[in-house]
Amino acid sequence: MKRLKFRQYIRTCILLFALSTVLWNCQKEDEHVHDADQEVAVNKNSTLTKVSFDDVLNRNSISSKEFGIKSKNEALSKKTSDTRSLQLVSNMGVQKHYKDYNIYVFLMERTDTRDNYSYNLVVEEFQGTIKKFIYKYPLDRSEDIEFTELGNHVPGNSDKSISGKPPVQVYVDTPLGGGCTKRYVYNVTPCPCVQHIDPNVCTCFVRPNWVYSGGPYISCPANYDYLLLNNPAPNPDLDLDTSVSTSDEFGCIRNSEGYTECPAPEENPNAQTEPGNPLPVIENPNVIAEALDLTNEQRLWLDQLENMNKKWEIGEFLLDYKYTVQYDNAQILARIAIGDWMIDPNYKIDLNESFLSPYKIDLSLITPTPWSPDADKTKIVCIYNKITKSPKFKSLFLDTFGDSENLNVRFRLVDNLASGANAETEANLQRHPVTQEVIGYTGLISINRANLVGRSAYSIARTIIHESLHAYLTVKQYKCGGTSLDILNDTEFGELINLYHSTACALQGDHEFMYDFLVPTISEILKEIRDDFVPANHQVSAESYTHFIDETNPSGSTVAWNWNDFYKYFSQMGLHKSDAFQFEVFPETSPKYQNFLKYNTVGNNDFSKDCN
Amino acid sequence: MKYVIICLVFFSVNLHLHSQNIEETHRNNEVLFLLHSGKNGNYHSKWISKRSKGMRATIRYNYYVVNKNDTLSNDVRITLRYSHYDDFDSQNSDRPVPYFKVNKSFLKRNKDIIITLDTMEKMGYSKTKELMQEAKTIYLIDATENTKKEITIKQVRYSFLSIE
Numbered sequence: 001m002k003r004l005k006f007r008q009y010i011r012t013c014i015l016l017f018a019l020s021t022v023l024w025n026c027q028k029e030d031e032h033v034h035d036a037d038q039e040v041a042v043n044k045n046s047t048l049t050k051v052s053f054d055d056v057l058n059r060n061s062i063s064s065k066e067f068g069i070k071s072k073n074e075a076l077s078k079k080t081s082d083t084r085s086l087q088l089v090s091n092m093g094v095q096k097h098y099k100d101y102n103i104y105v106f107l108m109e110r111t112d113t114r115d116n117y118s119y120n121l122v123v124e125e126f127q128g129t130i131k132k133f134i135y136k137y138p139l140d141r142s143e144d145i146e147f148t149e150l151g152n153h154v155p156g157n158s159d160k161s162i163s164g165k166p167p168v169q170v171y172v173d174t175p176l177g178g179g180c181t182k183r184y185v186y187n188v189t190p191c192p193c194v195q196h197i198d199p200n201v202c203t204c205f206v207r208p209n210w211v212y213s214g215g216p217y218i219s220c221p222a223n224y225d226y227l228l229l230n231n232p233a234p235n236p237d238l239d240l241d242t243s244v245s246t247s248d249e250f251g252c253i254r255n256s257e258g259y260t261e262c263p264a265p266e267e268n269p270n271a272q273t274e275p276g277n278p279l280p281v282i283e284n285p286n287v288i289a290e291a292l293d294l295t296n297e298q299r300l301w302l303d304q305l306e307n308m309n310k311k312w313e314i315g316e317f318l319l320d321y322k323y324t325v326q327y328d329n330a331q332i333l334a335r336i337a338i339g340d341w342m343i344d345p346n347y348k349i350d351l352n353e354s355f356l357s358p359y360k361i362d363l364s365l366i367t368p369t370p371w372s373p374d375a376d377k378t379k380i381v382c383i384y385n386k387i388t389k390s391p392k393f394k395s396l397f398l399d400t401f402g403d404s405e406n407l408n409v410r411f412r413l414v415d416n417l418a419s420g421a422n423a424e425t426e427a428n429l430q431r432h433p434v435t436q437e438v439i440g441y442t443g444l445i446s447i448n449r450a451n452l453v454g455r456s457a458y459s460i461a462r463t464i465i466h467e468s469l470h471a472y473l474t475v476k477q478y479k480c481g482g483t484s485l486d487i488l489n490d491t492e493f494g495e496l497i498n499l500y501h502s503t504a505c506a507l508q509g510d511h512e513f514m515y516d517f518l519v520p521t522i523s524e525i526l527k528e529i530r531d532d533f534v535p536a537n538h539q540v541s542a543e544s545y546t547h548f549i550d551e552t553n554p555s556g557s558t559v560a561w562n563w564n565d566f567y568k569y570f571s572q573m574g575l576h577k578s579d580a581f582q583f584e585v586f587p588e589t590s591p592k593y594q595n596f597l598k599y600n601t602v603g604n605n606d607f608s609k610d611c612n
Numbered sequence: 613m614k615y616v617i618i619c620l621v622f623f624s625v626n627l628h629l630h631s632q633n634i635e636e637t638h639r640n641n642e643v644l645f646l647l648h649s650g651k652n653g654n655y656h657s658k659w660i661s662k663r664s665k666g667m668r669a670t671i672r673y674n675y676y677v678v679n680k681n682d683t684l685s686n687d688v689r690i691t692l693r694y695s696h697y698d699d700f701d702s703q704n705s706d707r708p709v710p711y712f713k714v715n716k717s718f719l720k721r722n723k724d725i726i727i728t729l730d731t732m733e734k735m736g737y738s739k740t741k742e743l744m745q746e747a748k749t750i751y752l753i754d755a756t757e758n759t760k761k762e763i764t765i766k767q768v769r770y771s772f773l774s775i776e
């Protein structure tokens with residue numbers, strides 16, 4: 001009996017272990033399957049790949065002659081004065097695959113002359129048939145896009161062209177409440193890739209073209225007095241069955257179908273035109289290289305760049321500002337972006353967003369948008385806005401950069417920095433072409449997203465103050481203006497900081513100067529903004545700490561929290577590589593260094609991580 | 613008898629799988645287990661500060677990682693900080709940092725994955741730093757807190773002075 005019981009016990013034991021092992025393994029496999037499904041779901045809509053023109057011909061079993069491409073000699077012999085001559089810039093193009101569609105786009109250029117257009121050969125492949133188009137994009141946006149469908153690939157008939165393709169009519173409806181709807185009508189030329197019409201979701205390199213056609217038309221349920229929308233007083237002259245003029249301030253009329261028609265936006269400044277009128281452009285990489293005066297290395301990188309979206313982004317961005325006074329700054333940002341992408345192809349920067357801000361202190365790169373919500377960006381902007389409440393920060397930073405045409409600062413958030421720093425400030429100087437004198441400055445403050453994790457908002461604020469002072473010091477170093485410091489006149493300031501830079505170790509010039517002259521300034525700013533970042537109960541908790549070393553009597557009892565010491569040591573974070581800090585505060589076992597660590601541990605980690 | 617053998621085989625297979633799982637986690641840098649002597653020495657140190665009454669002391673565990681293959685650098689120190697609470701919010705709502713005792717056999721069973729000063733020296737400063745930065749959770753065992761039967765495992769945070 002005992003033996004039977006033992007056997008049963010052993011069996012149960014084996015069953016349980018086997019079951020646990022099987023379940024454990026099954027669970028792991030399920031996770032992998034789930035991941036794979038997700039990947040398919042993300043990528044199933046469309047793919048973008050590089051393709052050669054020869055591949056397109058081979059895939060459709062047609063020769064280049066049948067396609068309509070002439071050899072160079074043929075083109076020269078048949079050329080007439082009234083025909084434009086286009087050639088492919090490269091054998092390589094881009095393929096967009098979507099459901100049953102394949103769209104190929106190749107860059108083209110005119111060989112006979114240079115004009116203010118960009119040309120693309122667009123080949124649409126659908127269920128064994130192909131259509132060929134030449135898209136012509138006016139670079140100055142003064143005209144609509146013109147596209148010509150090329151004839152079938154029948155020998156002898158390849159030059160026959162059919163112009164135009166009816167755009168799609170798109171209604172944009174906005175609910176107004178009470179069952180009423182406001183409608184705008186647009187004629188939209190879809191992008192050639194996958195016939196997208198929505199510019200905000202189109203990931204295609206050629207964007208759809210929206211042209212205003214009519215609206216706003218306001219429609220309401222039959223029993224609703226539509227005039228209440230704009231005019232609370234009922235209109236006795238209103239005849240709902242026919243089109244009549246009304247006393248509506250927008251000059252709208254209601255037609256027999258129940259729609260209210262209003263004048264076009266050009267005639268009606270109060271009406272909104274939504275969405276905008278984006279114009280697609282593909283910029284030839286050579287044009288980008290020339291526009292940016294790139295180095296050979298940068299040109300090579302651009303030529304070999306497989307990601308056409310990036311090329312398109314740079315080209316479109318430059319074009320946006322080509323005829324504006326901001327073109328110089330746009331070129332600087334594009335050059336910076338290319339430099340960053342060369343180092344890290346996955347580096348994220350949205351060129352278009354960066355220039356939307358009208359401010360000299362540009363926060364557009366760290367400002368979240370409805371289509372790109374970002375908790376880190378929201379937090380950074382919140383922190384920045386709170387810092388600007390400090391009168392001291394305002395006088396040094398905002399007054400220096402906010403009022404000057406030549407001094408600019410742009411903030412951005414990057415996924416990581418190679419140096420591992422919390423943030424970096426890059427200086428771009430603008431020099432007079434003849435005298436080489438510095439006449440302008442654009443600072444780019446990069447905040448490291450990887451180092452935001454677990455840090456208090458107050459600590460991030462200190463980093464922003466620190467980087468802003470780097471920008472300020474460069475302006476003073478080159479005597480470009482800016483607010484003066486109380487303790488130094490501008491000439492002394494410029495000379496002194498140059499002296500610091502000439503004698504300090506690499507990258508430490510500003511830090512040496514900050515340690516000697518600006519710790520009180522940073523402390524003052526930190527003091528002014530403390531209550532916006534540190535909740536009252538956190539202040540009480542900090543004040544209850546009693547583990548700080550008495551620097552006048554290190555072997556005696558420890559002492560309580562002291563806010564002035566906190567501001568001093570918290571301001572010194574980031575300066576710890578400077579000789580001044582190493583000389584004054586080191587070695588590691590010194591009371592000063594221990595207090596530096598203790599105060600910074602609280603400042604960086606313990607205070608609130610939220611910014612509200 | 614054969615049932616006993618089968619049972620033991622299943623048991624050891626299960627243990628092996630469990631061990632593989634931890635190794636996998638280590639490789640992915642998600643969870644690290646560190647062993648510190650808990651004493652001050654040439655290449656390791658421990659700084660204790662008692663912040664206030666009723667809270668366990670804040671301890672900074674330092675390793676000074678020197679490897680002849682590392683590029684010359686002033687930085688050799690790897691610091692892990694233990695604090696009773698993560699921040700004031702955790703303190704006010706009394707959510708302490710994980711701190712627990714386990715059987716001493718944990719050390720033997722996991723000796724392959726527990727990182728010591730020797731392990732760090734073999735990896736070098738740069739790789740050790742990378743490992744610490746990428747880890748999601750780091751647990752530390754302070755050898756001076758071990759008893760005959762139990763060891764204390766506490767969650768620590770990698771602490772570094774970032775440049776700006």
